[in-house]
Structure formats: C-alpha cells, structure tokens
Amino acid sequence: MSYNLKEELKKEERFTGGHRMCAGCGSPIAVRTVLRALNPEDKAVVCSATSCLEVSSFMYPFTAWKDSFIHNAFENAGATISGVETAYKALKKRGKIDDTYKFIAFGGDGGTYDIGFQSLSGAMERGHDMVYVCYDNEAYMNTGIQRSSSTPHFADTTTSPVGAVIPGKLQKKKDLTKIMVAHNVPYVAQTTFMGNFKDISEKAHKAIYTPGAAFLNVMAPCPRGWRYETEELMTITKLAVDTCVWPLYEVIDGKYFLSYKPKTKLPVEDYLKAQGRFSHMLKPGNEWMVEKMQEEVNRHWIDLLVLCGEK
Amino acid sequence: MSNLKAKDINETITWKEITLGCSVFEGGSAELVNTGDWRTIKPVIDMEKCKQCMLCVPVCPDMSIPVEEDGRRGEFNLFFCKGCGICAKVCPFDAITMIKDEK
Ligand code: SF4
Ligand code: SF4
Numbered sequence: 001m002s003y004n005l006k007e008e009l010k011k012e013e014r015f016t017g018g019h020r021m022c023a024g025c026g027s028p029i030a031v032r033t034v035l036r037a038l039n040p041e042d043k044a045v046v047c048s049a050t051s052c053l054e055v056s057s058f059m060y061p062f063t064a065w066k067d068s069f070i071h072n073a074f075e076n077a078g079a080t081i082s083g084v085e086t087a088y089k090a091l092k093k094r095g096k097i098d099d100t101y102k103f104i105a106f107g108g109d110g111g112t113y114d115i116g117f118q119s120l121s122g123a124m125e126r127g128h129d130m131v132y133v134c135y136d137n138e139a140y141m142n143t144g145i146q147r148s149s150s151t152p153h154f155a156d157t158t159t160s161p162v163g164a165v166i167p168g169k170l171q172k173k174k175d176l177t178k179i180m181v182a183h184n185v186p187y188v189a190q191t192t193f194m195g196n197f198k199d200i201s202e203k204a205h206k207a208i209y210t211p212g213a214a215f216l217n218v219m220a221p222c223p224r225g226w227r228y229e230t231e232e233l234m235t236i237t238k239l240a241v242d243t244c245v246w247p248l249y250e251v252i253d254g255k256y257f258l259s260y261k262p263k264t265k266l267p268v269e270d271y272l273k274a275q276g277r278f279s280h281m282l283k284p285g286n287e288w289m290v291e292k293m294q295e296e297v298n299r300h301w302i303d304l305l306v307l308c309g310e311k
Numbered sequence: 312m313s314n315l316k317a318k319d320i321n322e323t324i325t326w327k328e329i330t331l332g333c334s335v336f337e338g339g340s341a342e343l344v345n346t347g348d349w350r351t352i353k354p355v356i357d358m359e360k361c362k363q364c365m366l367c368v369p370v371c372p373d374m375s376i377p378v379e380e381d382g383r384r385g386e387f388n389l390f391f392c393k394g395c396g397i398c399a400k401v402c403p404f405d406a407i408t409m410i411k412d413e414k
Binding site: 005006008009010013015016017018019020021022023024025026027028029032033057058059060061062063064065066067068193195196197223229230231232233234235 | 315316317320329330333335337338339340341342343344345346349350365366368369370371372373374375378382388390391393394395396397399400401409
C-alpha cells in the first residue's frame with residue numbers, strides 16, 4: 001500500500017504528551033513516528049537504554065508510553081529486549097499468549113554506539129525478531145553534552161571543548177549503520193525526518209515487520225547540544241541530507257539501496273553554519289577544517305553510491 | 312501489593328502505598344503532566360489559511376496537534392505544547408504564528 005500521511009495520522013498516538021524532553025527535541029518525534037509504523041492491532045514491548053528519552057519519558061509514576069515499557073540499564077537494552085522476545089516465543093508456543101507482540105528497543109547514540117554496543121551486537125547476531133532504533137543526537141546530551149563516538153569531527157562538546165588547545169572533537173564519527181550491516185541482519189536503514197515523513201515511516205514499518213533482527217539509525221537533532229533555535233529542526237535534517245552528511249539508505253539482506261539523492265549536493269558549509277557547535281570552523285584561519293570535513297563527506301558519499309550501484 | 316494509579320501517587324502517600332518495584336500499571340499516565348507551563352511563546356493557527364496538508368502534525372515533539380475523527384488537524388493542545396515553533400516553521404501556508412504567551 002502506498003504511503004499516505006493523512007491515513008497514517010489517523011492511527012492512535014502510542015507516545016503521549018507530558019514527557020519531559022526539552023522543547024523542540026528530535027527524539028520524541030523519532031519515537032512517535034516509529035510507533036506509528038506498528039499495525040494498530042499489534043501490541044508492543046518497548047525497552048530503552050538509559051538516555052534523555054528514558055529519564056524524561058518514564059518518571060515514576062508517569063509514563064509517556066502506552067505500550068509496555070522496560071528500562072534496565074545503559075548497557076543492556078539489546079539484551080533486555082532479546083530476553084523478552086525469547087520469553088514471548090516460548091509462551092506463544094505453549095499457547096499462553098494470543099496477541100501479536102512486536103519488540104522495539106530505543107537508545108541514544110551514547111547507549112548504542114558506545115555503552116550498549118556489545119549487547120546490541122549480541123542481539124543482532126542471535127537474530128531476535130526485534131528492531132533496535134538509535135535516535136542519534138551525536139553526544140551525551142542527558143548529562144551535559146559530552147562527546148560520544150557518534151559526535152562528528154570538530155564538533156564542540158563539553159569534553160571536546162573548542163579553544164587554543166583543540167579544534168573540537170579530534171576523532172571522526174563512527175559509522176554505526178555500516179557496522180550493523182556487517183552483522184548480516186535482514187534489515188538495516190538510516191533515516192531522519194523529511195517532509196511528509198515517508199522515508200522514516202516506511203523504513204520503520206519494514207524494520208518492525210521484517211522477520212528477524214533489524215536496525216534503524218535515525219538522526220534526531222538536539223537544539224541544546226547542536227546550538228540552533230528549536231524551530232529549525234526540519235531545516236537542519238534537510239541540510240544534513242542535502243549536504244550528504246547524513247545520507248538516507250537501506251540495506252535489505254546485504255543489498256544497499258539509496259533512498260534519496262539530492263538534486264544538487266549542497267556544500268557541507270551550509271550544514272555547519274546552521275549550528276553553533278561548528279561555528280569555530282567558519283572563522284578565518286580555520287578553512288582547513290571545513291575542507292577536511294567536505295573531503296570526508298565526499299569520500300563517504302562516493303563509497304555509498306558505489307555500494308548502492310549508483311556509480 | 313499496591314496497584315495505585317498515577318493520579319493517586321503523590322508526596323502525601325507513604326512508601327508502603329507505592330507500587331512494588333515502582334512499576335507503573337497504566338500506559339500513558341504522563342498525560343496528567345502539564346508541560347505547557349514551560350512555554351514562553353505559543354502557536355496560534357489561522358484556520359482560514361490552513362489547507363489541512365497535515366505537515367505540521369508529525370513534526371510536533373509533544374503530540375500537541377490532535378487529529379480529529381474526520382482526519383483534519385484540530386486546535387493546539389496547549390496543556391502539552393512547549394512552544395518550540397517547529398510546526399510554525401514547517402507550515403507551507405504560513406497558517407501558524409508564534410506569539411508571546413501571556414499567562
Ligand atoms: S510549538 Fe512545538 S510543541 Fe507546540 S504545537 Fe508546535 S511543534 Fe508542537
Ligand atoms: S502545516 Fe499549515 S496548512 Fe498544513 S495542516 Fe498544519 S497548519 Fe494547516
């Protein structure tokens with residue numbers, strides 16, 4: 001069935017208002033969109049790694065989740081959801097559960113790229129019927145904007161502070177989506193919020209309904225950490241995609257498919273200048289940083305085009 | 312074992328009355344929480360200009376743009392809206408304006 005925003009929005013919301021995420025945060029948008037991709041008659045068990053999302057959506061006695069929700073720890077969202085999925089299968093086999101349940105884990109980049117990485121890797125390799133969704137905001141925002149292995153090269157964070165000593169983060173961003181592809185799972189995709197939400201909604205649906213383990217990497221901007229005005233969220237994601245900083249693609253059974261090719265690939269500077277965390281890169285004398293970043297983006301983009309058979 | 316609901320769990324009850332392991336027995340209890348009072352600016356919609364394209368609905372981080380039975384967008388839910396302005400920025404028809412929120 002082809003995607004229709006109006007039809008999609010008729011589904012009942014599974015994530016409620018009253019959560020304590022900051023105004024303009026990208027992560028609740030990722031969550032509500034992924035949950036909307038569930039067939040309304042299906043139930044879900046959601047698990048979350050420790051994150052902004054977890055501490056703000058599940059403050060006793062308030063939960064913003066309409067579905068069952070478990071928080072365990074920073075490092076084991078992958079293991080927790082695997083256990084629940086296994087128990088469900090066993091109960092289902094014995095005829096003790098009739099309903100259809102789906103299993104979804106959410107983690108920020110800290111809980112996914114870094115701290116929860118081993119349990120995620122294990123869950124993917126064992127092939128549980130689950131989806132792991134990383135809402136990537138490129139730093140430990142919950143504890144005060146510390147750098148993670150997902151923070152981009154040169155970004156200013158409180159543990160990679162720009163000054164006379166270092167020009168922001170010294171290391172490059174880890175490419176987690178490709179690492180997940182290397183787990184040989186049936187479905188991996190990279191996405192973000194664009195226009196009518198077709199890309200993210202369709203990918204979330206495929207990720208949930210592909211039997212076996214699936215991974216979804218969603219860029220979810222953080223206005224506090226990235227230093228931009230809250231209303232600009234959709235401008236930032238569009239720039240990330242049009243500069244090819246965050247390309248949209250999916251990998252089905254190991255085969256790469258490009259989801260979107262910008263009509264004109266914009267210079268990376270357009271993306272950088274929209275955010276305070278990169279403002280030092282645009283100062284006179286620092287042109288080399290922008291050039292370096294552009295080189296990195298170009299290299300990754302060309303690699304991706306080749307993988308997708310577009311070049 | 313207590314299975315009190317969120318509306319009855321507050322500063323006045325004792326530890327004996329809270330739920331075992333601090334489990335929450337109802338989904339979506341955060342709907343009791345007013346996050347609208349964080350706001351300094353608020354969105355206002357001009358229904359004359361609104362073309363019901365629905366592009367503003369999925370971008371709201373606070374589920375504050377309800378969809379009515381007939382599939383049209385309704386009035387803002389100011390109990391949750393934090394005034395981020397994302398909806399106003401994406402509206403292609405300039406139907407949403409952010410104004411100072413006088414309380
Ligand atoms: S201002 Fe922000 S929180 Fe309020 S309705 Fe618009 S998008 Fe939602
Ligand atoms: S984006 Fe603008 S025109 Fe479209 S539904 Fe929202 S308010 Fe109406």
